[in-house]
Amino acid sequence: MLKFKIAFFLIFPLIVCSQNDKFTSEKLKQDLTTFREIREKANSGIYKYRTKKQIDSIYNWAFLQLKSPLQLLDFHKIILQITDFEGSVHNNTTLPDVFKNRYTSEKVFFPFPIKLIANKTIINFKNDEIPLGSQIHSINGIEINKIIRSFYKYYTTDGFNISGKSIGINGSFSRYFELEYGPKETFLVEYSLPKQTEKLSKTIAGISNDERKENFKKRHSFPSDSLFYNKIKNKYSFKIISQNTALLAVHSFAIGGNAQAKEHLIYKKYLDSCFQMLAVDPEIKNLIVDVRNNGGGSDPNDLVTFSYLTQKTYRENKNAYINFQKIPFLPYFVYEETETEKKLEEKNDFEAELKEEYPILKGKIYPQDPKFNLVLQPDKNTFKGQIYLLISPRIASAGSLFASLVAGKTSAIVIGEETMGGYYGHNGHTPIEYELPNTKIKTQFSIVNLEQDVPKKSNQIFGRGVIPDYKVSQTLDDFIENRDAQMEYVLKLIEKK
Numbered sequence: 203m204l205k206f207k208i209a210f211f212l213i214f215p216l217i218v219c220s221q222n223d224k225f226t227s228e229k230l231k232q233d234l235t236t237f238r239e240i241r242e243k244a245n246s247g248i249y250k251y252r253t254k255k256q257i258d259s260i261y262n263w264a265f266l267q268l269k270s271p272l273q274l275l276d277f278h279k280i281i282l283q284i285t286d287f288e289g290s291v292h293n294n295t296t297l298p299d300v301f302k303n304r305y306t307s308e309k310v311f312f313p314f315p316i317k318l319i320a321n322k323t324i325i326n327f328k329n330d331e332i333p334l335g336s337q338i339h340s341i342n343g344i345e346i347n348k349i350i351r352s353f354y355k356y357y358t359t360d361g362f363n364i365s366g367k368s369i370g371i372n373g374s375f376s377r378y379f380e381l382e383y384g385p386k387e388t389f390l391v392e393y394s395l396p397k398q399t400e401k402l403s404k405t406i407a408g409i410s411n412d413e414r415k416e417n418f419k420k421r422h423s424f425p426s427d428s429l430f431y432n433k434i435k436n437k438y439s440f441k442i443i444s445q446n447t448a449l450l451a452v453h454s455f456a457i458g459g460n461a462q463a464k465e466h467l468i469y470k471k472y473l474d475s476c477f478q479m480l481a482v483d484p485e486i487k488n489l490i491v492d493v494r495n496n497g498g499g500s501d502p503n504d505l506v507t508f509s510y511l512t513q514k515t516y517r518e519n520k521n522a523y524i525n526f527q528k529i530p531f532l533p534y535f536v537y538e539e540t541e542t543e544k545k546l547e548e549k550n551d552f553e554a555e556l557k558e559e560y561p562i563l564k565g566k567i568y569p570q571d572p573k574f575n576l577v578l579q580p581d582k583n584t585f586k587g588q589i590y591l592l593i594s595p596r597i598a599s600a601g602s603l604f605a606s607l608v609a610g611k612t613s614a615i616v617i618g619e620e621t622m623g624g625y626y627g628h629n630g631h632t633p634i635e636y637e638l639p640n641t642k643i644k645t646q647f648s649i650v651n652l653e654q655d656v657p658k659k660s661n662q663i664f665g666r667g668v669i670p671d672y673k674v675s676q677t678l679d680d681f682i683e684n685r686d687a688q689m690e691y692v693l694k695l696i697e698k699k
Contacts, residue, residue, distance in 0.1 A: 224271035229640040231268050234261075236534065237281065237645065240636050241288075243530040246523060246567070246651035247629035251289040251361045251665050260287050274298075274641055275381065281643055282355040289665070290629045291366070291598045291622055292648035293358040298641075309408040310385030312341070312376040315421040318368045319681055323350065325393070326372075326421045326681075331406050334422055335396035335682055342390050344383070353378045359622040360602070361665030365595040366622020373431050376414045396678065426676075426684045429453055429495035430596050438469065440476040446485055447696055450476065451492040452507060455499025455600040470506055477510045477583040487587040488696050491608065494592050494618060494688070498599025508607045509581040511589055516578055516611060518603070519627070522570040522652035524560050528553055529634070536635040536644060556632075570650075588699075589614035590692045593668055598623035599630055603654055605668045610656030615695070617674055618688050621667035627653040 238261055241248050248257060264280050278297055285293040316338065317326040323338040323346050338346050350371060356378050357370025371378065380386075390405050409417070418431075437454045458466030480486055491511070505518055529535055529549060537545045560568035591614045593605050602623020608614050609625070631650040638645070656662075661669055672691065680687045 224273050225277065225641060226271050227268050230272060230277055231265065233277070233638040233640045233643070234264055234268065234280070236531070236638055237284075240531050240534065240645070241647070244526060244634060244636075244649060245288070245629070245647050246525045246649055247290050247647070248288060250627070250629065250651060252287065256287075260284055274301075274643075277641055278643060279355070279382075281645065285645065285647075286355040286358050289359070289361045289363075290647060291358055291360050291602075292628075292630055292633060292646070294646040296644040296646070298643070307410055308385065309410050309413075310380060310387060311409050311411060311414040312379050312386075312389055313406060313409045313413070313417060314376075315372070315418050315423075316375045317372050317421075317423055317681060318350070319676055319678055322678075324678065324681065326423050327417055328422060331404060332391060332393055333395060335678060336393045337396075338391060338393050339401055340392040341379070342383070342386065349379070349382075352382050356381070360598070360624035360628050360667065363620065363622050363624070363665075363667045365620040365667065366598065369430060369596050369622065372427075373418070376418075396682075423681065423684065426686065434495065438472070440472070442486065443490075444696075447488040447490065447693075448476075448480060448486050449490045449492065452604075453493075453495040455496060455503040455507075455604070457499060457503045459500050461502050466503060466506075469503060473507065473510055474581075474583070477581065477585060480585055480587075481583040488590065488699075489585050489587060490590045490592065490689075490692055491614070492592040492689075493597060493601055493605060494594035496597050496601030496604070498601045498623075500600065504600040504604040504607075505578060508604055509578060510584050511608055511614070512580050512612055513584055513586070514580065514611065516607060517575055517655040518578075519570075519575060519652040520655050522575065522631075522650050523567040524556060524632075524649050524651070525567060526649075527556050527560065527563075527568060531636065534636040534639065536637050570652075590695070591616045592688055592692065593618040593621050593670055594688075595619050595622050595667075597621035597668070599628070602628070602668060603630075606654050606656045609668050610654075610659060610662070615672070615692075616668065616670040617672045617692050617695075618670050619673060619675055620669050623667055625654070625656065625662045625666065625668045626664055627651070 264284060267280055282295050285295050314325050314327040314329060317324050325332050325334055325336045325338065328334045340346055341349060353371050354367050357367050359366035387408050388405050389408065390403065392401055392403050394401050434454045437457055438452045440448065440450050443449050457469045458464065508516065529552065537548055539545045539548045559571055559574050561571055562568065589608065589612055591605065591608050593616060597605055602621045605621055606625045609616050629648045629651050631648060633646055633648050635644055635646040663669065674688045674691045676687055
């Protein structure tokens with residue numbers, strides 16, 4: 203599955219209340235009860251990282267917030283807090299369409315993109331008010347670290363991972379601020395100039411939503427992080443970069459939907475040609491594999507790519523299971539189809555696929571049929587030299603599965619920053635979506651709980667992403683110069699051999 207966030211702006215049926223109307227405590231409790239029942243029944247990952255006691259505790263907290271009527275946005279924050287607490291990159295929570303065009307013309311958004319660097323919030327936009335590279339200390343009297351922590355719930359990651367949240371916060375800081383603290387026409391910013399400690403203050407005017415989007419496109423860091431946020435056109439590349447080193451970059455595994463897809467077959471042929479060349483060139487002893495922009499995609503692109511990097515047999519996962527074969531809570535299920543007859547066909551097809559891959563109830567779960575998790579062989583042209591894997595917080599889903607296999611089952615040297623996708627496993631593959639009856643908030647999650655086929659390692663921690671052997675993060679100087687510190691680091695490692 204592809205890790206992405208279509209947060210808040212999908213097209214959904216309108217709700218009858220206005221943005222400022224409040225829902226009664228009774229209706230909110232009905233929705234929260236329905237929300238929990240759905241997740242208990244359908245979400246196989248609800249207790250993947252949290253105990254029953256911990257889940258009970260957060261729901262007890264949530265119900266305590268519903269003693270009085272609340273506006274939709276306030277209830278939305280409660281739901282976000284719960285879905286983030288569960289810990290899955292595939293958890294998505296979406297507001298109704300009535301909120302899609304809120305404040306599109308009003309100038310109520312924080313004007314500048316930011317970038318999180320070394321636990322500091324840095325201005326990421328050339329402007330005449332607060333210089334590029336300045337550090338923000340507070341906005342409207344709210345300490346910046348408190349602001350950043352309040353944004354965590356808007357961008358889910360696997361387990362307890364925090365590094366991946368920077369992807370969402372860097373990309374949507376202004377929008378998160380409006381959602382969390384409301385629309386503001388002005389912002390009092392306390393900041394310090396680059397590499398200085400003196401605190402300065404300035405009041406800056408808000409901008410419109412369209413201006414916010416344009417400013418993000420013009421952010422200073424665009425040359426170095428454009429593939430984190432833009433649609434990827436050239437999804438993979440290969441080149442010889444020196445007499446003894448080659449570079450394979452795979453920016454996405456969304457390369458055709460299955461093994462028969464034309465796009466996948468072209469990719470497989472491309473990999474064949476690259477690794478055939480490496481197999482007959484004994485001078486190329488180093489291969490850099492760069493997946494730093496890879497937010498996921500579909501099987502078998504990740505698994506096929508790994509076949510060229512391993513000398514041992516492997517599988518996608520040690521085990522995988524779901525909680526149901528028939529869609530539970532059908533009245534709240536969100537169909538892709540709109541016609542009644544086609545909805546029934548969609549439901550039947552979905553359930554038939556589940557029964558085929560997860561056929562037998564064992565205890566309270568439906569394990570995956572082993573025929574869908576075959577032992578796979580290395581490619582005959584698998585690379586036998588030293589692999590260097592470049593990773594980043596952007597990596598999730600199929601991207602993190604691939605990174606986990608490389609980190610866990612080869613002698614690769616891993617460089618960069620912790621991935622947002624889990625090392626030991628994740629909930630993925632098959633998404634399902636429900637709409638709560640009163641607020642019309644939509645909740646989406648993936649139903650397959652899988653344990654990846656990787657070994658336990660002392661430097662890999664349960665509930666975390668893939669952790670690099672060498673942590674290399676961007677410094678302020680790297681940011682100002684748009685310098686690729688991680689690539690420079692790996693090239694120096696190779697030079698020292």
